[in-house]
Amino acid sequence: MNTKRNKLVIPRAEHSISRSLLSPNGVKVLYKLRDHGYTAYLVGGGVRDLLLGREPKDFDVATDATPTQLKKLFRNCRLIGRRFRLAHLHFQDEIIEVATFRAGADGSAAEAPDAVENELPERSVVPEAPSDATLDPALDDLGTRHGRDGRHLLSGPRMLKSEDGMVLRDNIFGTPEEDAVRRDFTVNALFYNIVDFSIIDHVGGIEDLKHGLIRTIGDPLVRFTEDPVRMIRAVRFAAMLGFNIESQTEAAMCELCGTINKATPPRLYEEVLKLLMMGAGERTYQMLRHYGLFEPLFPHFDAWLSRESDCYPHVRVGKALDWIDERIGAGGTVSAPLLIALMFGEYLEEKVSGFRAEGFPPQQATDAALAEFAGELSATVVIPNRVLIAVREILSCQLRFQKTPGRNARGVVGRHVFPDALAYLCFLEQLNPPKRSLADWWQRFAEEQAAPEAAAATSPSGEPAEAKPKKRRRRRRRRKPADTPAAE
Numbered sequence: 001m002n003t004k005r006n007k008l009v010i011p012r013a014e015h016s017i018s019r020s021l022l023s024p025n026g027v028k029v030l031y032k033l034r035d036h037g038y039t040a041y042l043v044g045g046g047v048r049d050l051l052l053g054r055e056p057k058d059f060d061v062a063t064d065a066t067p068t069q070l071k072k073l074f075r076n077c078r079l080i081g082r083r084f085r086l087a088h089l090h091f092q093d094e095i096i097e098v099a100t101f102r103a104g105a106d107g108s109a110a111e112a113p114d115a116v117e118n119e120l121p122e123r124s125v126v127p128e129a130p131s132d133a134t135l136d137p138a139l140d141d142l143g144t145r146h147g148r149d150g151r152h153l154l155s156g157p158r159m160l161k162s163e164d165g166m167v168l169r170d171n172i173f174g175t176p177e178e179d180a181v182r183r184d185f186t187v188n189a190l191f192y193n194i195v196d197f198s199i200i201d202h203v204g205g206i207e208d209l210k211h212g213l214i215r216t217i218g219d220p221l222v223r224f225t226e227d228p229v230r231m232i233r234a235v236r237f238a239a240m241l242g243f244n245i246e247s248q249t250e251a252a253m254c255e256l257c258g259t260i261n262k263a264t265p266p267r268l269y270e271e272v273l274k275l276l277m278m279g280a281g282e283r284t285y286q287m288l289r290h291y292g293l294f295e296p297l298f299p300h301f302d303a304w305l306s307r308e309s310d311c312y313p314h315v316r317v318g319k320a321l322d323w324i325d326e327r328i329g330a331g332g333t334v335s336a337p338l339l340i341a342l343m344f345g346e347y348l349e350e351k352v353s354g355f356r357a358e359g360f361p362p363q364q365a366t367d368a369a370l371a372e373f374a375g376e377l378s379a380t381v382v383i384p385n386r387v388l389i390a391v392r393e394i395l396s397c398q399l400r401f402q403k404t405p406g407r408n409a410r411g412v413v414g415r416h417v418f419p420d421a422l423a424y425l426c427f428l429e430q431l432n433p434p435k436r437s438l439a440d441w442w443q444r445f446a447e448e449q450a451a452p453e454a455a456a457a458t459s460p461s462g463e464p465a466e467a468k469p470k471k472r473r474r475r476r477r478r479r480k481p482a483d484t485p486a487a488e
């Protein structure tokens with residue numbers, strides 16, 4: 001697929017983006033880079049969302065300033081990343097991500113004069129610089145550098161691909177045109193120029209925005225081979241924006257869906273979390289199954305979904321994601337443990353029942369079910385232990401909720417997972433409305449327990465009560481041992 005198109009520049013009078021809609025911090029960054037002689041554009045999803053009349057979640061910047069130059073220019077800069085070297089500019093209430101323009105991942109940039117210095121072994125050992133050494137800024141741009149404190153920042157080749165074409169590292173810097181072409185989808189490759197407030201389109205992104213299409217830049221088979229996670233991103237953007245996936249891009253996804261597990265399990269977990277927590281989780285779930293991406297991500301769970309229980313299909317996961325979408329749409333929040341518990345709840349409850357049938361006590365059965373579940377996902381989507389522990393507590397609370405109030409009910413309300421456990425119970429009662437709502441009872445009980453504490457924390461005048469100073473504990477004086485009589 002040919003990616004070379006005529007550069008399209010849309011003047012300010014012909015588009016809807018105003019500076020007043022941009023992040024003030026992002027505008028400061030753009031102007032500071034411009035004032036120091038650098039080219040800098042607002043890029044990516046921020047430009048796309050503004051053109052669609054949506055509120056952007058973040059504002060990213062692309063520039064010809066190198067990471068070393070950004071570090072010198074911004075005192076609030078922190079360089080991150082190994083696969084892609086990025087600068088994070090930390091402000092009080094947000095982080096602006098700044099990336100240097102990169103060349104295409106097709107290896108053409110490797111013919112540059114300094115490319116010989118990039119041909120280092122993948123695991124090359126770089127001598128540690130002395131703590132008082134003056135580091136050459138050029139080293140950062142050649143791909144080899146250690147920090148003053150001796151920590152490893154970046155080493156090895158700037159461009160690295162696996163044998164099957166997957167990009168493992170991409171830190172070859174290029175021009176704005178090259179940077180646009182190396183991005184994933186046309187709608188994410190639009191630049192906003194702070195100099196004249198125009199939109200720059202190198203890849204036909206404006207046209208695809210008008211037609212509601214998600215299209216890869218270049219051959220989709222090559223782009224998805226370079227980074228299989230792009231298939232998940234295609235689903236995310238299509239679901240979030242209500243777009244369709246372009247036919248060639250769609251065909252490549254169906255052909256390469258089984259390669260999604262070439263991405264690292266922790267990265268896949270983060271991407272799946274983004275997918276399902278954007279307010280269109282149910283549609284995303286259906287699209288993942290349609291394009292064959294769900295089965296390699298969750299093989300055991302997908303096999304269970306394909307089987308019926310008591311002649312009924314498993315539809316609860318779709319209802320759970322619908323419930324999550326409604327909660328997010330109403331301005332609520334959903335934690336990662338609650339999302340995992342709701343999505344996999346029926347599957348985990350069936351596992352718990354199986355262990356109970358084998359004679360396990362309730363808590364041990366829950367522990368065994370979560371351990372088995374974690375083992376199933378260890379090679380595909382690794383869920384952090386802290387999340388799995390919280391999921392276990394959410395499930396354990398459901399049995400405890402059956403006793404009202406029971407022993408130590410205040411302790412139940414005080415547990416950090418109580419809000420998520422109560423939300424899980426609310427969802428279960430929405431599926432099968434009971435005669436007497438346990439969720440309502442526990443909600444009232446929690447409010448009753450919170451009322452005296454709130455009153456005690458407020459003085460009669462309405463001002464927060466001052467905390468009573470703690471009494472200083474007197475140290476117990478140690479007695480000297482009695483003198484032992486001298487031996488006669």
